[in-house]
Structures are given as structure tokens and as C-alpha cells.
Amino acid sequence: MIKDGEVRSKCSYCNGDVCGSSKSGTTIMKNHLLRCKEYPPNINKSQTFLKFLKSEQTHASVDDDLVAEKRSKLEVWKFKQDETRKALAKMIIMDELPFRFVEREGFQYFMSVAQPNFIFPTCWTMARDCYQAYLEEKKNIKSFFSKCSSRISLTTNTWTSCQNLNYMCLTAHFIDHDWNLHKKIMNFCQISGHSGR
Structure with a gap:
């Protein structure tokens, strides 16, 4: 571009006016990129990777026939310690693993190969993370029920554990706005005894 009778260059990231034409070499643009706030390496200096999102099955019309095809999408990914710990807490809860699992x-060994940057929490930290996940889920459920207009069905179930302890569980069943059936444990407590009658 020409400005005030002088040939100028324009940054592709910030659209800023950079003095000097392309004929004068790359040093001027290189120096600008070191200061450019829109240049991607300046925004995020931590190393990122590309990952495939889960493929979604779509249907395309080929010669008036619907054909199923899978499309994957690439996105930028970088390691985050906090999110990895939250995912680990979710795994401990979902698979009913002991907190000491993280110290096995x-x-x-598996995590040191899969993600060497992961800092291993202690079993006590894992217990706190699982409790924090419980508090967040409780908050989300309360928020959902305050806006929910569908009916909620409550059921109870009692059983005796292998340690000969009796438990009772209160479960809520409901359908959301997208017609998906949900089952959420509302309360879980130890009781003195129960009968199958």
C-alpha cells in the first residue's frame, strides 16, 4: 500500500501499518512480529498440539441416495493440569476407584508415558477434588431444578454392602428439554437396617 507517497507494508495479523516496502527485506516485518499483539505465538507461548474432535456422523445426498459419512474436526489442544485433575476425579467417581489409585x-507409569507434564496428586488431594466435583454437580442440579418445568420422579433403593452395612439411595429421574432421560443420585446415606418386604 502507498501512504503519503511512500510504499508501506501491512501486517496480516493486526492490519497495522508497517514502514518499509517488501523490497527493503524482511527485517522490518520480523521486528514488528516480535511486538505484534495479534501474532499467535505472542498470544499463547505455551506449546499447543492439534487433536481430532470426535467424528460426527452426517448424511450426504449422492445420486438421490442418503449416504452416511463421518467428519472429523481439528482443534488446537494444550495440556492443562487443572482440567486433567478434574477429569481424573471424574474417572475415580465413575469407575468407583479408591483414592489411592493415583498413587499406584x-x-x-501410564501417565508418565501419556503426559509427562502431569503432576501426580496425593490420595488426600484426590479426595478433595472428588468432593469439589460433588459440590459443583450439586450446584448444577439445583440450578437445573430451579428452571426445570418437567416432572421429576423420585425412587429409593436400599441394600447391604459386603461389610454388612445398610445403605439407602434417593434417585431423581427426569426428562430434559431435549427429551433425554436423566438419572441423578440426590442423597445417599447409611441406615440402621432394611427389610426386603
């Missing part, structure tokens, strides 16, 4: 040699 096999798991630590």
Missing part, C-alpha cells in the same frame, strides 16, 4: 505404580 501402574497408573503413574
Whole structure:
């Protein structure tokens, strides 16, 4: 571009006016990129990777026939310690694993190969993370029920554990706005005894 009778260059990231034409070499643009706030490496200096999102099955019309095809999408990914710990807490809860699972040699070996940057939490930290996940889920459920207009069905179930302890569980069943059936445990407590009658 020409400005005030002088040939100028324009930055592709910030659209800023950079003095000097393309004929004068790349040093001027290189120096500008070191200061440019829109240049991607200046925005995020931590290393990122590309990952495929889960493929979504779509249907395309080929010669008036619907054909199923899978499309994957690329996105930028970088390691985040906090999110990885939240995912680990979710795994402990979903798979009913002991908190000491994070201190087992096999798991630590696997993670050191899969993600060497992961800092291993202690079993006490894992217990706190699981409790924090419970508090967040409780908050989300309360928020959902305050806006929910569908009916909620409550059921109870009692059983005796292998340690000969009796438990009772209160479960809510409901359908959301997208017609998906949900089952959420509302309360779980130890009781003195129960009968199958």
C-alpha cells in the first residue's frame, strides 16, 4: 500500500501499518512480529498440539441416495493440569476407584508415558477434588431444578454392602428439554437396617 507517497507494508495479523516496502527485506516485518499483539505465538507461548474432535456422523445426498459419512474436526489442544485433575476425579467417581489409585505404580507409569507434564496428586488431594466435583454437580442440579418445568420422579433403593452395612439411595429421574432421560443420585446415606418386604 502507498501512504503519503511512500510504499508501506501491512501486517496480516493486526492490519497495522508497517514502514518499509517488501523490497527493503524482511527485517522490518520480523521486528514488528516480535511486538505484534495479534501474532499467535505472542498470544499463547505455551506449546499447543492439534487433536481430532470426535467424528460426527452426517448424511450426504449422492445420486438421490442418503449416504452416511463421518467428519472429523481439528482443534488446537494444550495440556492443562487443572482440567486433567478434574477429569481424573471424574474417572475415580465413575469407575468407583479408591483414592489411592493415583498413587499406584501402574497408573503413574501410564501417565508418565501419556503426559509427562502431569503432576501426580496425593490420595488426600484426590479426595478433595472428588468432593469439589460433588459440590459443583450439586450446584448444577439445583440450578437445573430451579428452571426445570418437567416432572421429576423420585425412587429409593436400599441394600447391604459386603461389610454388612445398610445403605439407602434417593434417585431423581427426569426428562430434559431435549427429551433425554436423566438419572441423578440426590442423597445417599447409611441406615440402621432394611427389610426386603
